Structure formats: C-alpha cells, structure tokens
Amino acid sequence: MAEIDLPSVKELLWHKMRGDLTTLVPWFASNDLLLCPTCGRALKYDEFSVEHIIPQQAVADDPAAVRVAISKNMRSGLTLLCKRTLVFSNKSIPGHGCNSWKGKYYDKYIREALQPDVLSRRFHSRHHMAVMAAGYLGLFREYGYQIALLPSGLLMRSQFFRPNSFVPEMPMEFQMLLTGGPPESYTEDDREYWSEPFKVGVEAGAAYVVMRHFSLRLPLSRDPTVPLARALPYAPPRYRLRLNLAAILD
Ligand SMILES: [Zn+2]
Structure with a gap:
C-alpha cells in the first residue's frame, strides 16, 4: 500500500x-512553537521530526498479508518528537533529541x-x-497534551529518560506488563489488531494501554475523557438569567 509522503504527515x-x-495553553496561539511530548521543550517546526511509535523496523517484520493490507504508518502510530540535541547536566547528548533517544534506547x-516468539525469549x-x-x-497520541502536562505525564516523561x-x-x-501471543x-x-496499534481505556487513576499483544497500566492523574472547564465556572450576577416579570405585572 502506498505511503503518504512524510512532509505532509509532519505538517x-x-x-x-x-x-x-x-x-490547553492559550499562550501558544501567539507564537509558532510546540512542546515536545517527552522532553517538554517548546521548539520550532524544524526542530521536530515524525516518529513512528512502533518503529519502522518492527512493522517491517509484520506478515506479508498485513503489510499489503494496512499501511506502515497506520501500523506504527505516528507522533512528533523533537530532534534538537538533548542536554543533561550541561552535557550534550549526541544525536537528534528525543527522536534519537527513543531510537537508541527503545x-x-x-x-x-x-x-511472535516473544514468550520463549529472554525478556x-x-x-x-x-x-x-x-x-x-500511544496514550499521548490518543488524548494529546493533557496527558503530557499532568503530574502523571511528568512521571512518565521522567521514566522515558x-x-x-x-x-x-x-x-x-x-510496574507490571501482561502479554499473550500475536495472531498467527x-x-x-x-484487522484492528494491526491497524490500530494502541487501544486505550481509562479508569480512576490509571490508563489501560493495549499495544498489540501487550497490556499495561499507566499512571493517570486526571480522566482525559472528562471535558476541561474552559470558561468561567460561574456567571457574574449581572449576567445571571433572571425571570423578567415586568410584562406579567403590567
Ligand atoms: Zn524532546
């Protein structure tokens, strides 16, 4: 299946x-920056690159029939990660930011x-x-920046490093991971097993993320399915709806 060209995917x-x-943070409307979902730095367009969450090398191992039926990008799940050099304790980390970090370590x-033989391997x-x-x-991809900006997001971002x-x-x-075997x-x-790499469920204090044949619970400080109050939670008295009885009393 033909791939969509990457530059337009990035845009x-x-x-x-x-x-x-x-x-979530209206300040960003007045600039041209984006927060990296893992390191949290506010960076420009050119400092990001498209990240295949399930790496391209991994989805290249999918069965031939799957590769024909479902595009690589769909099987990977995409996001943007930064490619600007990471600096820890005044030391630059060689490579291209979080994108390289994920590539190198994960x-x-x-x-x-x-x-397919994951259960018989040393894990x-x-x-x-x-x-x-x-x-x-995968959780960030589903619910966006509220995941990264919550205290639980900070914890997961520390874990990333x-x-x-x-x-x-x-x-x-x-700290627990459950797994079974993939379809043979x-x-x-x-189809959904391959085409939607992350299935996400939410309960009090936790997110359930199923990534293919793995299931894990991740910390979650707030239920992202509950809408955020984006307006004043009360109406000033002057604007409060009041019964106007003038017409009745006349
Ligand atoms: Zn980053």
Missing part, C-alpha cells in the same frame, strides 16, 4: 498537535518484544521500559 501532525496544545527492544527490563515508553506515546529501571516514584501497581495469520477479523 498535519504539527497543526493537530498545536491546535490541541493551544486549547526501538530495538520494541521490535524484539513484538516478535528483560529494557523490553519492559521500551513497551512503557511506546505505551505513553530512565531506560534501565523504574524511577523511584513509579508506584508498584504500574492475517484475517479481516484481526
């Missing part, structure tokens, strides 16, 4: 993400985790962290 993502961000492990903490990082980006172990603040209940062949009944 679409940029406008969608900026639209979402501006509704993409190989996401690919391995998605192999270690880096695989777990990689699936969590992808799960966070700790690829070998859990951050100490991560509650135990979110492609049928129309399985």
Whole structure:
C-alpha cells in the first residue's frame, strides 16, 4: 500500500498537535512553537521530526498479508518528537533529541518484544521500559497534551529518560506488563489488531494501554475523557438569567 509522503504527515501532525496544545495553553496561539511530548521543550517546526511509535523496523517484520493490507504508518502510530540535541547536566547528548533517544534506547527492544516468539525469549527490563515508553506515546497520541502536562505525564516523561529501571516514584501497581501471543495469520477479523496499534481505556487513576499483544497500566492523574472547564465556572450576577416579570405585572 502506498505511503503518504512524510512532509505532509509532519505538517498535519504539527497543526493537530498545536491546535490541541493551544486549547490547553492559550499562550501558544501567539507564537509558532510546540512542546515536545517527552522532553517538554517548546521548539520550532524544524526542530521536530515524525516518529513512528512502533518503529519502522518492527512493522517491517509484520506478515506479508498485513503489510499489503494496512499501511506502515497506520501500523506504527505516528507522533512528533523533537530532534534538537538533548542536554543533561550541561552535557550534550549526541544525536537528534528525543527522536534519537527513543531510537537508541527503545526501538530495538520494541521490535524484539513484538516478535511472535516473544514468550520463549529472554525478556528483560529494557523490553519492559521500551513497551512503557511506546505505551505513553500511544496514550499521548490518543488524548494529546493533557496527558503530557499532568503530574502523571511528568512521571512518565521522567521514566522515558530512565531506560534501565523504574524511577523511584513509579508506584508498584504500574510496574507490571501482561502479554499473550500475536495472531498467527492475517484475517479481516484481526484487522484492528494491526491497524490500530494502541487501544486505550481509562479508569480512576490509571490508563489501560493495549499495544498489540501487550497490556499495561499507566499512571493517570486526571480522566482525559472528562471535558476541561474552559470558561468561567460561574456567571457574574449581572449576567445571571433572571425571570423578567415586568410584562406579567403590567
Ligand atoms: Zn524532546
């Protein structure tokens, strides 16, 4: 299946993400910046690149029938991540920002985790962290910047930069990962398994993210399905609706 050309995908993502961000933080309407969903820096268009959340190398391993039926971008799930050099404690990290960070620390492990024989392989903490990082980006892709800006988002973003172990603040209940095996062949009944890489559910204090055959719970400080109050929660007395009885009394 033909791929959509990447530059236009980037533009679409940029406008969608900026639209979402501006509704939450109106300050962004007066500039041309976007927050990186992982490092949180406010950066320009040229400092972002398209990120395949499930890496391209991983979806290249999908069965041939799947590759014919469903586009690569759809099977990956896309977002924008920054490509500006990361700096930790005044030290520059070689590479292209969060995009390179994910590529270096997680993409190989996401690919391995998605192999059909995952249950017979050695599965270690880096695989777990990689699936969590992808799960966070899947959750961000679904609900946008409110995920990144919540206290739980800050926790997940700290976790993103700790690829070998859990951050100490991560509650135990979110340190578990469930998995089964992927479908062995492609049928129309399985289409959603491949075409929608992240299925997200929400309950009090947690998000359930299913990434293909993995299921994980992620911390969530606020239910993103409940609309945010974007206007004053009360009406000033002068504007309050009052019964006008003048016509009746006349
Ligand atoms: Zn970044």
